[in-house]
Amino acid sequence: MAAVKETIDQVKEIDVDKYKYGFKTDIEMELAPKGLNEDIVRFISAKKDEPEWMLEWRLEAFRRWQQMEEPSWARVDYPEIDFQDLYYYAAPKSTPGPKSLDEVDPELLATYEKLGIPLSEQAVLAGVEGAKVAVDAVFDSVSVVTTFKEELAKAGVIFCSISEAVKEHPELVKKYLGSVVPTSDNFYATLNAAVFSDGSFVYIPKGVRCPMELSTYFRINEEKTGQFERTLIIADEGSYVSYLEGCTAPMRDENQLHAAVVELVALDDAEIKYSTVQNWYPGDKDGKGGIYNFVTKRGDCRGKNSKISWTQVETGSAITWKYPSCILRGDNSVGEFYSIAISNGHQQVDSGTKMIHLGKNTSSRIISKGISAGVSQNTYRGQVSAHAKATGARNFTQCDSLLIGDKCGAHTVPYIESRNSSAVFEHEATTSKISDDQMFYCQQRGLNEEEAVALIVNGFVREVLQHLPMEFMAESQKLIGISLEGSVG
Amino acid sequence: MEQHVVKLTDAENQLADLLQAAGAADAKAALTANGLPTRRIEEYHYTDLRTLLREVPANLAKANDGLPSEQFEDFSRIVLVNGALVHADTIDGVEIKSADVARTVGHDQIINLMDGFAQSQIEIVISKSIETPIHIAQVHDGANSVAASKVNVRTAKGVEAAIIETFEGSNESGLRFADFAMDVAAESNLLHIQLDQNAKYARQFVQNRYDLHEDANLRTLVTHSNFQLGRTDIKADFKGEGAHADFGGLNLLVGQQHGDITLNVNHGVPNTTSTESFKSIVRDRAKAIFQGKIIVAPDAQKTDAQMMCQGLLLSERAEVLVKPELEIFADDVLCAHGATCGELDENHLFYLMSRGISRADAESMLIKAFLAELFDEIENEQVHAKLENRVDAWLAAAE
Numbered sequence: 001m002a003a004v005k006e007t008i009d010q011v012k013e014i015d016v017d018k019y020k021y022g023f024k025t026d027i028e029m030e031l032a033p034k035g036l037n038e039d040i041v042r043f044i045s046a047k048k049d050e051p052e053w054m055l056e057w058r059l060e061a062f063r064r065w066q067q068m069e070e071p072s073w074a075r076v077d078y079p080e081i082d083f084q085d086l087y088y089y090a091a092p093k094s095t096p097g098p099k100s101l102d103e104v105d106p107e108l109l110a111t112y113e114k115l116g117i118p119l120s121e122q123a124v125l126a127g128v129e130g131a132k133v134a135v136d137a138v139f140d141s142v143s144v145v146t147t148f149k150e151e152l153a154k155a156g157v158i159f160c161s162i163s164e165a166v167k168e169h170p171e172l173v174k175k176y177l178g179s180v181v182p183t184s185d186n187f188y189a190t191l192n193a194a195v196f197s198d199g200s201f202v203y204i205p206k207g208v209r210c211p212m213e214l215s216t217y218f219r220i221n222e223e224k225t226g227q228f229e230r231t232l233i234i235a236d237e238g239s240y241v242s243y244l245e246g247c248t249a250p251m252r253d254e255n256q257l258h259a260a261v262v263e264l265v266a267l268d269d270a271e272i273k274y275s276t277v278q279n280w281y282p283g284d285k286d287g288k289g290g291i292y293n294f295v296t297k298r299g300d301c302r303g304k305n306s307k308i309s310w311t312q313v314e315t316g317s318a319i320t321w322k323y324p325s326c327i328l329r330g331d332n333s334v335g336e337f338y339s340i341a342i343s344n345g346h347q348q349v350d351s352g353t354k355m356i357h358l359g360k361n362t363s364s365r366i367i368s369k370g371i372s373a374g375v376s377q378n379t380y381r382g383q384v385s386a387h388a389k390a391t392g393a394r395n396f397t398q399c400d401s402l403l404i405g406d407k408c409g410a411h412t413v414p415y416i417e418s419r420n421s422s423a424v425f426e427h428e429a430t431t432s433k434i435s436d437d438q439m440f441y442c443q444q445r446g447l448n449e450e451e452a453v454a455l456i457v458n459g460f461v462r463e464v465l466q467h468l469p470m471e472f473m474a475e476s477q478k479l480i481g482i483s484l485e486g487s488v489g
Numbered sequence: 490m491e492q493h494v495v496k497l498t499d500a501e502n503q504l505a506d507l508l509q510a511a512g513a514a515d516a517k518a519a520l521t522a523n524g525l526p527t528r529r530i531e532e533y534h535y536t537d538l539r540t541l542l543r544e545v546p547a548n549l550a551k552a553n554d555g556l557p558s559e560q561f562e563d564f565s566r567i568v569l570v571n572g573a574l575v576h577a578d579t580i581d582g583v584e585i586k587s588a589d590v591a592r593t594v595g596h597d598q599i600i601n602l603m604d605g606f607a608q609s610q611i612e613i614v615i616s617k618s619i620e621t622p623i624h625i626a627q628v629h630d631g632a633n634s635v636a637a638s639k640v641n642v643r644t645a646k647g648v649e650a651a652i653i654e655t656f657e658g659s660n661e662s663g664l665r666f667a668d669f670a671m672d673v674a675a676e677s678n679l680l681h682i683q684l685d686q687n688a689k690y691a692r693q694f695v696q697n698r699y700d701l702h703e704d705a706n707l708r709t710l711v712t713h714s715n716f717q718l719g720r721t722d723i724k725a726d727f728k729g730e731g732a733h734a735d736f737g738g739l740n741l742l743v744g745q746q747h748g749d750i751t752l753n754v755n756h757g758v759p760n761t762t763s764t765e766s767f768k769s770i771v772r773d774r775a776k777a778i779f780q781g782k783i784i785v786a787p788d789a790q791k792t793d794a795q796m797m798c799q800g801l802l803l804s805e806r807a808e809v810l811v812k813p814e815l816e817i818f819a820d821d822v823l824c825a826h827g828a829t830c831g832e833l834d835e836n837h838l839f840y841l842m843s844r845g846i847s848r849a850d851a852e853s854m855l856i857k858a859f860l861a862e863l864f865d866e867i868e869n870e871q872v873h874a875k876l877e878n879r880v881d882a883w884l885a886a887a888e
Contacts, residue, residue: 073531388806403820406787412815415534418830421802427813427828 019281022251025111025221029140032089034224038062041194044089048163051170061183061193068187074350075379075411076319078255078292086257088195090140090222111219134159136200136216140225143198148212155211158203162230165201172203176234180263180300180327188259189296192228196261199229204239215244220291226257233263235270237303242273249281253289255318260295268303268330273311280316287346290318297324301333309336310353318347323381325354328362335364343376343408352382357393357423366397373404379411386423393423495524500545504602507635511549513605515594526598535778535810536749538599541718542692546664549606550629550636557626559655559686561871564624571629572638574611582617590639599694603666606637615644622651622869629658629665629687637666644674651680653872662690669696675703675729682872683711684879685719692718701761703729708866712876713748714741714883720749727761737863738767741883742775749778756785756792765796768863770856771807772887782814783826789819796826801833801859853884
């Protein structure tokens with residue numbers, strides 16, 4: 001069955017030509033020379049005043065990257081990227097590194113205000129008491145400010161830009177950087193390791209429940225730049241953190257590259273919630289411009305009873321190539337992936353997740369909704385695998401997709417690999433397999449089957465998205481409104 | 490696909506020499522340029538033939554008049570030995586002849602080998618409905634040899650027919666290729682079943698191609714249980730509106746067996762429907778693979794395709810690897826796929842055992858129940874019985 005009108009209207013609301021964050025900030029920037037070679041890597045490292053070991057790490061990655069080939073297996077199509085025609089470092093001249101709020105260029109503060117991201121610690125969301133969110137604001141290649149650092153420090157939480165962490169907490173960075181996504185992982189991750197400029201670093205000490213939401217807001221502004229940020233989050237034993245990521249970019253005619261790496265480490269009994277509202281510039285309605293979002297995100301449930309949960313709402317980017325994954329190494333660890341990916345115009349999305357079950361009694365859950373409209377292509381690509389020693393592994397996957405119009409495509413490519421007899425995997429893409437009890441309950445109260453399904457699934461998604469902070473809520477709300485009518489599996 | 494300079498393995502060199510001897514220079518050139526498929530080729534993701542096919546026979550199978558042992562009472566019979574037609578019953582309304590092989594070379598090296606080794610192709614034209622099923626008995630005879638067959642079936646409009654193919658071989662570590670193509674004419678109603686009965690260490694590569702025309706109806710079933718390494722590549726193309734097909738398959742594996750069923754169903758026109766049901770039961774260190782892909786073309790509105798694959802793992806080290814894919818370009822369609830993997834439900838076993846049934850019997854019962862759905866639609870009693878016997882034999886052997 002085809003999509004209902006209400007859904008079509010909702011998707012139109014966020015069509016590519018309705019992009020709200022397309023303004024650009026006029027601010028004097030310092031750029032590295034265009035192109036990429038060892039000197040650029042040294043330049044970035046020097047700009048960051050990095051220790052020798054960090055430079056060595058970058059150079060090793062760079063040398064490896066030169067030997068690698070760009071992957072071509074994803075269902076995305078784009079002209080070859082000229083990696084020599086990019087700037088790998090761009091920083092506002094006035095604020096070339098993290099400063100306290102008073103020192104930040106007002107132009108930058110205004111930019112973030114315009115994006116709806118309050119950087120002032122006094123600014124509390126209207127009508128929401130105590131809704132504090134600590135923000136690390138990354139502008140092109142540098143982190144310009146990190147808020148609530150002192151308050152967080154009282155709880156023992158380290159929240160700063162990764163360049164600060166390299167200098168101030170080298171022991172933690174050395175131990176964990178590259179331990180989840182090794183420098184040799186894939187083409188873009190290796191490139192990132194060589195040239196990453198900034199990003200956030202979070203360390204939650206043993207037994208601490210992070211007192212507020214942490215977030216990073218990424219903004220690409222400068223022309224012809226690539227943004228390569230690196231995020232590292234470590235949740236020590238028994239700790240908890242909820243982390244949010246937002247991103248936007250101005251409307252430009254050319255494509256811009258964003259190749260980030262996010263690494264999460266959850267030790268025994270720790271929990272990390274990572275939420276993303278990805279709203280990069282998707283290009284115009286003719287498919288001109290837009291961000292190439294080639295991101296490697298991976299969480300390692302290293303300790304027993306640990307939990308990592310990914311939530312993503314994807315509406316932006318010309319091309320998305322992203323698979324937030326969980327390595328379920330610790331016994332009884334849990335991995336979750338909730339995703340809504342909406343593609344409009346000429347967007348191409350190839351996204352999904354990997355759940356690698358290694359430990360005993362690990363469980364994972366994947367809920368993915370893809371909606372494609374216009375002439376876009378939306379692919380779910382996922383892998384669920386149980387290692388021979390992953391006794392009692394459990395996975396449930398549900399992926400639904402919806403097409404609006406007959407010029408777009410929706411694709412599902414799940415890899416399900418069971419190497420242990422006691423592993424139980426279920427994968428479904430039908431709307432008929434929601435718990436019979438829930439269905440019965442709803443139908444018995446007069447809802448028809450379709451209404452009941454929409455209610456249950458949306459109710460479920462809503463529950464997940466409630467964990468997003470208020471700033472992101474308005475945007476997400478529109479997306480959640482989209483019901484599941486006409487899902488095609 | 491990029492061309493890499495490949496250093497060939499001994500097995501690949503051997504196959505290249507055999508292709509030369511079979512008179513298939515083009516297939517040889519393609520093989521030496523690309524090598525056998527590896528896991529880097531998506532269609533062979535779980536069946537890396539560079540590692541799995543390390544040893545290949547030294548000879549081409551010779552013409553031979555070996556007799557098949559598989560029997561169906563009252564069925565019409567066509568016998569192929571090493572790909573050559575050696576016997577065909579006279580069947581009213583059916584024309585059977587052996588023709589020169591038409592070889593093509595494409596990107597899939599296994600299909601190239603299949604065409605390259607075939608020395609003739611059997612043309613079967615069914616021009617009116619036949620009540621008794623046709624049994625095509627394919628025998629691979631001759632130690633340490635490679636054999637290939639090609640069978641093309643065409644039907645007239647509105648014909649009803651059933652074709653049961655059996656693959657058997659006395660050849661301990663033989664390598665066989667079999668290509669089957671069927672043009673399912675408008676309004677016809679066809680059944681195609683393949684039962685494998687190879688020797689223990691045989692390797693077998695099968696390709697089944699179906700073209701479905703307006704209002705055609707097709708049911709298929711393949712079994713994988715008697716070989717060391719087997720792969721069946723099913724390709725179906727919907728070319729006429731109103732056509733319907735049910736595709737079924739079974740991997741029943743034990744020991745070190747490796748069975749791969751790869752399915753591609755292309756709904757190219759509006760108003761066509763299909764179901765896909767594939768099951769795997771694995772014991773010991775066996776590996777069962779199912780890759781299914783449903784493609785719905787941009788204007789193929791009102792397509793309804795339902796794919797299900799289920800795996801049952803009976804031993805710790807057995808593996809079930811599945812990839813049920815959907816590729817949808819039309820918005821008014823119903824496509825669903827489901828996949829499950831697991832072991833026998835302890836609760837179900839407990840229920841049966843609490844009623845005095847031994848664990849072994851309870852397991853057998855549940856396994857048969859798991860498969861029943863697949864066999865239920867097969868109406869012919871003899872075929873049905875053969876399928877059940879096969880499961881019984883498999884269960885008995887495992888005990």
